[in-house]
Amino acid sequence: DLVYRTQPRPARVLVENELRGGLLAADEHLERIATVFRRRPSDYFRATRGILALTDKRIIYVGIAPRDILGPNQSAPAFESHDFALDTGTSVAAGRTLLGAVHAVVFRQGGQRDVFGVGDSDWDDARAIIAGVHRHQENQRAEAARNRRAHEVADSIARAPKWHVVARGEALSTIATMYSTTPENLRALNGLSSDRIRVGQRLLVKPQT
Numbered sequence: 521d522l523v524y525r526t527q528p529r530p531a532r533v534l535v536e537n538e539l540r541g542g543l544l545a546a547d548e549h550l551e552r553i554a555t556v557f558r559r560r561p562s563d564y565f566r567a568t569r570g571i572l573a574l575t576d577k578r579i580i581y582v583g584i585a586p587r588d589i590l591g592p593n594q595s596a597p598a599f600e601s602h603d604f605a606l607d608t609g610t611s612v613a614a615g616r617t618l619l620g621a622v623h624a625v626v627f628r629q630g631g632q633r634d635v636f637g638v639g640d641s642d643w644d645d646a647r648a649i650i651a652g653v654h655r656h657q658e659n660q661r662a663e664a665a666r667n668r669r670a671h672e673v674a675d676s677i678a679r680a681p682k683w684h685v686v687a688r689g690e691a692l693s694t695i696a697t698m699y700s701t702t703p704e705n706l707r708a709l710n711g712l713s714s715d716r717i718r719v720g721q722r723l724l725v726k727p728q729t
Contacts, residue, residue, distance in 0.1 A: 531569035535582040538599050539573055549576040552652055554645035556625065556636035558583065568600065572625060572636060574649045576656075579604040579612070579627075581636065604629060608660055612653045614646075625650060682726035686717050699725040 532555050544550065552574045557567040570583030585598040604610050604627055615626035617637045625646050627634040638646040684695055692703045692715040703715055709724045717723065 531584050532571060534584055534597055535570045535599065538584075538601075539571065539580065539582050543580060543582065543601060544575065545577070551575060552645060552649050554625075554638060554649050555642040556581070556638050556646065558634075558636050567637070570600075572646070572649055574652045575606075578606045579610075579649070579653065581634075602634070604634075606653065606656050608657050610653070610657075612650050614650060679729045681724060681728040684723045684725045686719055686721045686723060688719050690717075691715070692717055695723065695725065701725065 536553070539553075540550075550573060554572050555569070556572050557569045559567055566586040568583045568585050570581060573580045573582070581600075581602045581604070583600045585600060604612075609629060611626075611628040613626050615624040615635065616622065617624040617635050623638040623640065623643045623646065625636045625638060627636075636646075682699070684699070686695070692706055692712075695717075696703045696706050706712070706723060706725065707715070709727060
């Protein structure tokens with residue numbers, strides 16, 4: 521069994537080992553880590569210490585619960601972990617906790633609010649995580665905007681009228697087959713009284729939709 525405490529330094533080593541030892545996916549890139557703590561309503565006076573880890577796929581919290589004061593002196597650490605989606609549905613901001621006395625990272629996701637306290641010496645790391653999350657989200661918004669524009673252009677092209685210039689040897693029936701329509705429809709679209717067409721004639725084969 522491992523004897524452990526929940527002071528910042530030994531807790532950081534333990535939770536980092538837990539993170540790197542199996543929580544990270546093989547293709548997941550770790551970008552930044554910050555030491556944090558949180559206080560559970562059921563045990564407010566003893567902090568659960570841990571880390572926030574920003575990867576290229578998500579934000580991971582890994583914590584180590586304080587040892588039960590009524591339990592044995594030697595026991596295996598009890599880890600807890602939680603993932604936050606790295607998308608625009610997750611709000612991450614700087615805040616305060618412990619009656620405003622301590623820096624905090626505040627997550628809001630799906631109506632849930634999670635607050636992680638951060639010591640002064642670790643605040644630069646925590647701010648870097650907040651900035652990293654915002655950077656990922658801005659990239660996602662930019663990608664979504666590019667996709668919307670591409671879709672709008674494709675939709676505009678699809679809705680635009682199509683024209684065909686008659687080449688030598690083409691008949692109205694072959695042009696109709698080419699555009700999955702009928703000679704009757706082409707006559708109606710172009711005001712033709714017969715199937716007679718001429719080389720170089722510009723025919724509307726699909727109206728604007």
